Amino acid sequence: MGDGVTTAAPALTQIPRAPGIAFILKKALISALVALVLFSLMIGIRTEAGPTGQLIYWTRFGDLAAMVAAVFGGSIIVELLRQWWGPVGTIRIIPPRLQSTLAVARRGIAPVLLIFTFLVPVIFYDQRYILDLGILVLTYVMLGWGLNVVVGLAGLLDLGYVAFYAVGAYSYALLATNFGLSFWVCLPLAGILAAFWGMMLGFPVLRLRGDYLAIVTLAFGEIIRLVIINWQSLTGGPNGVSGIPRPTFFGIPLVPGPDGLAAKLGIEFSPTHRIVFLFYLILGLALLTNWVTIRLRRLPIGRAWEALREDEVACRALGINITTTKLTAFATGAMFGGFAGAFFATRQGFISPESFTFQESALVLAIVVLGGMGSQLGVALAALTMIGGFELFRGLEQYRMLVFGVAMVLLMIWRPRGLIGHRAPTVFLRHSQAISSDLVKEGHG
Amino acid sequence: MSGDSILTVDRLSMRFGGIVAVNDLSFGAERRKITALIGPNGAGKTTVFNCITGFYKPTSGMMRLIHDDGRAFQLERLNDFRISKLAKVARTFQNIRLFPGMTALENLMVAQHNALMLASGLTFLGLIGAPSWRAAEKRAIDLAQLWLDRIGLLDRADDAAGNLPYGDQRRLEIARAMCTEPALLCLDEPAAGLNTRESAALSELLLSIRADQGTSILLIEHDMSVVMEISDHVVVMDYGVKIAEGTPQDVRDDPRVIAAYLGADEEEAIAVMESGA
Numbered sequence: 175m176g177d178g179v180t181t182a183a184p185a186l187t188q189i190p191r192a193p194g195i196a197f198i199l200k201k202a203l204i205s206a207l208v209a210l211v212l213f214s215l216m217i218g219i220r221t222e223a224g225p226t227g228q229l230i231y232w233t234r235f236g237d238l239a240a241m242v243a244a245v246f247g248g249s250i251i252v253e254l255l256r257q258w259w260g261p262v263g264t265i266r267i268i269p270p271r272l273q274s275t276l277a278v279a280r281r282g283i284a285p286v287l288l289i290f291t292f293l294v295p296v297i298f299y300d301q302r303y304i305l306d307l308g309i310l311v312l313t314y315v316m317l318g319w320g321l322n323v324v325v326g327l328a329g330l331l332d333l334g335y336v337a338f339y340a341v342g343a344y345s346y347a348l349l350a351t352n353f354g355l356s357f358w359v360c361l362p363l364a365g366i367l368a369a370f371w372g373m374m375l376g377f378p379v380l381r382l383r384g385d386y387l388a389i390v391t392l393a394f395g396e397i398i399r400l401v402i403i404n405w406q407s408l409t410g411g412p413n414g415v416s417g418i419p420r421p422t423f424f425g426i427p428l429v430p431g432p433d434g435l436a437a438k439l440g441i442e443f444s445p446t447h448r449i450v451f452l453f454y455l456i457l458g459l460a461l462l463t464n465w466v467t468i469r470l471r472r473l474p475i476g477r478a479w480e481a482l483r484e485d486e487v488a489c490r491a492l493g494i495n496i497t498t499t500k501l502t503a504f505a506t507g508a509m510f511g512g513f514a515g516a517f518f519a520t521r522q523g524f525i526s527p528e529s530f531t532f533q534e535s536a537l538v539l540a541i542v543v544l545g546g547m548g549s550q551l552g553v554a555l556a557a558l559t560m561i562g563g564f565e566l567f568r569g570l571e572q573y574r575m576l577v578f579g580v581a582m583v584l585l586m587i588w589r590p591r592g593l594i595g596h597r598a599p600t601v602f603l604r605h606s607q608a609i610s611s612d613l614v615k616e617g618h619g
Numbered sequence: 620m621s622g623d624s625i626l627t628v629d630r631l632s633m634r635f636g637g638i639v640a641v642n643d644l645s646f647g648a649e650r651r652k653i654t655a656l657i658g659p660n661g662a663g664k665t666t667v668f669n670c671i672t673g674f675y676k677p678t679s680g681m682m683r684l685i686h687d688d689g690r691a692f693q694l695e696r697l698n699d700f701r702i703s704k705l706a707k708v709a710r711t712f713q714n715i716r717l718f719p720g721m722t723a724l725e726n727l728m729v730a731q732h733n734a735l736m737l738a739s740g741l742t743f744l745g746l747i748g749a750p751s752w753r754a755a756e757k758r759a760i761d762l763a764q765l766w767l768d769r770i771g772l773l774d775r776a777d778d779a780a781g782n783l784p785y786g787d788q789r790r791l792e793i794a795r796a797m798c799t800e801p802a803l804l805c806l807d808e809p810a811a812g813l814n815t816r817e818s819a820a821l822s823e824l825l826l827s828i829r830a831d832q833g834t835s836i837l838l839i840e841h842d843m844s845v846v847m848e849i850s851d852h853v854v855v856m857d858y859g860v861k862i863a864e865g866t867p868q869d870v871r872d873d874p875r876v877i878a879a880y881l882g883a884d885e886e887e888a889i890a891v892m893e894s895g896a
């Protein structure tokens with residue numbers, strides 16, 4: 175594959191637009207070859223244990239051939255698509271009139287989305303499924319925004335973000351079940367504890383870059399999960415923590431009976447009240463994350479994060495303390511993860527280590543990358559697309575992952591720098607101009 | 620070194636494995652003067668800068684910096700960002716290191732990080748939008764604006780630094796260094812890649828920085844027209860050692876310097892010089 179990329183460069187310089195048919199065929203052939211090697215054992219030969227325990231196997235060369243052919247054809251299609259709506263092409267195809275309309279639409283999309291989100295519980299009051307989905311999407315929006323501080327702004331690739339989610343969740347669960355502290359007391363504590371662990375992770379990885387940073391953060395995520403599984407006396411191990419108190423409306427529980435909020439307000443109790451409350455709770459938390467992040471970007475610390483992503487050496491020459499700058503990025507991101515974790519615990523009422531696997535880290539990172547690293551709106555849209563899309567394809571059953579994967583690949587071909595690839599300046603003299611993504615560095619992660 | 624030195628480099632050596640990039644080098648930079656450090660490629664000039672600005676730990680030697688108020692800093696003992704933050708030594712790089720994805724204005728704001736960090740109450744005052752923070756931010760923008768104006772980039776303040784032409788990027792990097800309000804400004808080949816008109820503008824900018832800000836300047840430069848025009852004192856290096864120093868005139872006429880530059884022996888070099896002039 176790497177070979178195909180290097181041969182592409184001279185071809186591109188000679189003929190600016192389309193690399194020739196020969197190149198496309200060559201690339202497809204290489205892909206098909208890789209597929210053949212991979213699938214010859216995975217699909218070509220099927221093995222099973224026979225009734226008496228012996229090994230039986232049979233060949234499926236027809237399926238193998240079909241698969242390899244599909245990869246060959248798919249590679250050609252992808253390459254053609256890349257040429258037609260490649261990142262360069264999109265801007266040229268759209269006429270200027272439409273572009274200005276799009277610009278207006280783009281500016282309007284955030285407020286419209288926000289108002290719509292506020293109205294979701296009103297519109298879909300009877301549809302529990304939609305409300306639950308909304309809560310799920312908002313949780314990931316919040317996680318995405320939190321991780322965005324570390325990955326998008328500071329440019330530090332963190333593959334273990336779920337660790338802070340777990341720390342937040344377990345902090346609330348354990349504090350609430352053991353000491354009877356209320357959600358509103360535990361929420362800041364969960365954030366502080368997660369931020370503390372963010373710093374703990376930050377120290378050893380200060381000098382690491384790129385792949386090394388990614389591997390250590392990944393390991394950190396696993397360590398936290400394994401500690402939770404094995405520290406049975408504190409965390410309950412694989413059994414998790416159950417009976418986590420539900421959130422209260424600032425001390426007033428959302429329960430039927432005379433003490434509940436419904437009775438106090440003089441309305442009839444309905445279990446939906448709690449769902450709606452949770453919806454607005456996570457919306458509030460997510461908006462807080464967003465507000466703080468936007469504020470921080472315009473403060474010296476936020477600018478230092480972005481400068482760090484752009485050029486660490488130049489930062490040092492300007493007297494910026496790299497150590498504290500990186501640690502604050504880790505801590506801030508982790509704190510938001512901790513808040514989200516506490517919310518998760520109170521919503522579920524039960525948590526176990528299974529909820530905090532690497533898959534969660536990968537999903538949140540995918541949201542950040544897909545959204546366009548650093549863009550708040552992009553991350554929100556990406557969370558909506560990923561989580562919502564995931565549900566949308568539920569009808570496709572076992573092909574869900576496949577369809578989803580293909581959609582992701584196509585999206586990344588069309589927009590390699592994410593849905594919102596450009597960067598908005600944090601300060602301006604006359605007019606704020608979006609900065610094109612090919613100037614903005616991705617950091618050393 | 621006589622006079623009032625802001626920087627005194629004493630027997631500085633820097634080794635990389637077997638390579639001796641800087642060998643027992645001593646020189647001084649006078650206060651409010653422009654000192655040029657010249658020498659052929661690979662002479663070790665950038666390495667000297669990297670030692671002064673804390674990017675390399677020197678193998679041996681001392682570097683002493685004395686502020687106007689008499690405070691002294693032993694640069695080899697300070698590390699990393701503290702040289703810029705405390706000793707107030709700013710630098711530019713041979714290959715420009717701006718923040719390409721940030722605007723020109725943002726680049727200059729990042730340079731004021733330490734001052735702004737204090738003004739924002741380590742972020743907390745800034746987060747709540749305290750009036751004192753707003754005032755400090757306004758002042759920082761004004762300072763950035765002033766520098767953008769001085770380098771003639773005011774109307775490109777909101778453009779990404781990576782989008783600016785090469786010459787503008789060079790000047791922006793100098794402005795960014797100046798926004799840290801340095802006592803000593805170290806410039807690594809600021810005229811590299813500039814055309815004659817741009818070089819002349821650069822000379823003017825550096826002279827005005829010395830005159831208006833009173834900043835001492837240490838300058839590495841290959842463009843002899845710039846060196847001869849603006850420097851007060853020139854130090855010449857070759858193979859890591861100092862081979863000559865003096866006024867631009869002294870140095871220009873020194874056969875050892877000519878020989879080092881031409882890589883020939885002295886008589887030959889003089890012959891070439893005379894036939895050229």
Ligand SMILES: Nc1ncnc2c1ncn2[C@@H]1O[C@H](COP(=O)(O)OP(=O)(O)OP(=O)(O)O)[C@@H](O)[C@H]1O
Nearest residue numbers: 635638640658659660661662663664665666667713
């Ligand atoms: N980090 C390093 N590791 C090993 N050798 C180095 C390192 N930095 C510099 N050198 C060597 O030190 C010598 C001096 O390099 P330096 O970059 O200081 O020269 P220079 O005078 O700035 O040259 P130029 O005019 O080309 O910029 C060179 O031989 C170089 O290869």
Ligand SMILES: [Mg+2]
Nearest residue numbers: 664665666713
């Ligand atoms: Mg050099």
